[in-house]
Amino acid sequence: MTNRTESPRILVAAHDPGGGNMLLPIITQLQRTNANVHLCAHGPSAQLWRAEGWSVSSSFETCESVFSFVEDFQPDLVLTGTSIAVGDGYRADLEIDFCQAAKDKEIPTAAGIDARMNLQARFTHTGTGALVVPDDLCAPDQWTRDQLAKEAWCTARIHTVGQPHLERVIKNIRESRNKIPSNARPLMVFFSEPVGLGITEEQHPGFTQYEVVKLLLHSLSGLAIDLLIQPHPLENSADWRTFLESVDISPPLQVDVSTQTTPALQTHADVIFGIGSIALIETAMAGIPTAALQPNRKHSVNPRIDAMSNIQKFYSRDGIEGAVRTFATTCTAPVSDPILAAEISHSCERFLSVIAAILRETCPHKPLQSPTAGSLELQS
Template identity: 30%
Template sequence: MARFMFAAHDIGGANMLAPVMPLAIRAGHEVFPFADGPALAAWRGMTAKDCDKLTSLASAVGETAPDLIITGTSRASEMERSLWRIGIERGVTTIAVIDSWVNFHNRFIDASGAEILPDAICVIDEWCRRRIEAEGWCGARIHVVGHPHLQERLGRTTALRKGRTRAETPRLTFFSEPIREVMGFAKDQFWAAGEMVRALGGIGPACFTVKPHPTEKAETWRRWRDHFKNVKHVEIEIAGEDDAEALFIKSDVVTGIHSIALIEANFLGIPVITMQPDGPAGGNPRLDTLPGVTVASNQDELGRALKSALAGGDIRPDAGVVYEVVNNAGARLLSAIEKENDA
């Protein structure tokens, strides 16, 4: 059996890897989790070591003596990219998981602008593989594995949404993300949420809940809410520590920009409206391929999309797409890891 070092900084990578670690342990492998940033809290129950408290990542790799290093792909942190370099220097195979459908190449560019690739990359579906291969930059081996976190959560949330009926006042959830910082958009998430609230004010009573991104402070959104006190018929809530799962269960419509939460909502059959300042494919082109997702780029399109979503019920997602993403995803990711270990 093998020794696997898992590492993550961002919550997306941490979530995708979390279900695989117990599977690896049950298969007889030794697992050593390391984390910093948002991933540290996500992996608290796995007794992950805090990378900020290490003497160095190199010493941690030396002490752990892993057969494989498996990481997330964070943009803001250099931790995972540093581990790939250490793996290259020491002859340890490195694997990175891409936990979403956006920003493929940027995940492998370090702070100096240099490209650094692991030995293998695990992606969610064939659509991701085709996009990466078409971009022409990837020299790493690519495995299509699904998304273990979505496999677990969709199973729970689908059962809890079954049989629900809409309340008299419809509930919309806006999943925020720092689009100006991450995507370089001219407009930001506060603009997008504001456009939603203004459009709702002309439609009728609604409850609009903002789910801040893990990197955002709820207080910033509460100050934003103060600018919309005069908008009639719209009750604005700022979610605190609410689990996204609870928000999915009670939402009639999910909105945002290009968060993976929008795709998760679509898989649950919830109507989705994505506000794309740069038009279709400006943020997450995968959203443009899914039935039940409406792209709005201006106030007129947004108003029509909201009226349609609020007038209808749940939608029927593409069963083939959902199956590819969630079917045995944990086992498929572990199989890819073991295949790299045996290579």
């Protein structure tokens, strides 16, 4: 058995739900190795990880507290998610602070990118404007890798690992949907997101989530459908209830704000609508009819969705209501997008192999080992 003093010490940090979710299956696997793993999080990631029954340190209200923690723990690797700042008091700089603290101590740093958007912003400190790039970046797909490779600011080694959370969620949705009966009335879900939050005016797509839902309500007017609005974790459900009270809803269409979890909705929904949320990618790959509504957009909301063959896109305002209504009443289960399917295959193993390679390079006396397979090797 490996002596504990020879076990690698890995500090994992995240704030936003995208990064926290992406790292969740990685943490699960790391805890099955010889690694001494310590979790540090704020906000949505802290909630996600604690829901798994894990101990999470969250006393990081200041940059100094982060630097002090890194000095005390002395990790062999700092692994983070990435976040987008959205306002005062929002600790989206948490991962950047951990990365900088590690760099100051010459500790190796790595980060997982959960989506191909806002790449430079993920590493730009909102307080200082400093660009803090980890030593290694784990990209979700080849497109993101290529984009990063073109950027002069990106000094990191880039690895294409896929998206571990996405791969796991797709598998779980498929399995859970095989166990449920059909709905008496069609159930449709709109996955909302705070459009414009954390981006400049020049980057704004030119519409709000509320305007999109107004279009959706007009499109589904008079149909015998149950429509649930699923607020984003950064949205307030009360705001959506106030909005629904202000609009006309034509029976027998019934609309409400969801109180269910995203996995529960993905299990039971017949049709999914949204804007650019990763939830749309998950449901489309799981075989649920899925549509992205971005009327007369000025900019792409999610390039990954733009590239997917199995998500219906409604990007023009002209005729959108009739087109959406037709889609809602006639759509069939989409075929899995073959390019994305290949990109996310064995994501967790690929991500772990990068971590193992970093540790072999920087502290060869502390190899990452699994209980059954011994030292983990880098996969091609």
